[in-house]
Amino acid sequence: MRRARVVVTVGTVVLLSVTGTVVAGAGHGLSPADSSPAKALPPEQPAAAVGALFLDGTHYCTASVVHSDHGDELLTAAHCIHDGEGGDYLTGLTFAPGYHDGVAPLGFWDVGDELVAPGWTDSSDPDLDFGFATAHQTGATRPLEAITGSNRLGTGQPFARPVNVTGYPESDEAPAVCSTTSKQQDERQLRVDCPGFATGTSGGPWVTDADPATKLGTVIGVVGGYESGGDTDDVSYSSYFGDDIAALYRQATSRP
16 A cells, blocks of 8 residues: 555646547557666656645655646545545645655645545545645745646556656655656556655656656656555556546536
């Protein structure tokens, strides 16, 4: 399970088509596999749009900013914000964008408006292990996305894509970053072979077509899904981003 066990005391344009595909791209299917091995990148300051989720002073998961009209939308794994079947949404969460070396350079943002798919709340469906939430900071004069930038949400993408994966292991104060190619695990699951993705990296974005300067691009997965993201530190999974996440995104971003 990639979510840390925490004791709870209580300007990028997105293209939205009529079929629910959020980013125009190739259809759902396999593309030729890349034979190059996964590469763990050296420690570095992450993109400001990626950060750590905190509860009771402990960072336990990862989230990232995804484009929305309101400029405040976060994407993470469903199991990072909702306990699944028989459970409820977690409360009292904060988000530290660009967190590194124990420092929150943009401060802490309150997390609210959490939303996961009904199939997650009803049965903890691993194929629906993704969710959205909003981030707000008292006194902020601009929405989060205007400060950090954002990734586009990509759906209907090929299983095999070059991706940069980022996540915050609970035992470290800097993120794990990996450059590799995603693979098909099964009909509705993706896989990457990346070293060092321990507990706490759940919700970490899988970004393809990233701009070298901003490190922002199209997010096609998050650490989660099968085995809550993976039972070993060297293999991670993601629920496939298809019609289900497109519908959830529309619901999350359609509020007044």
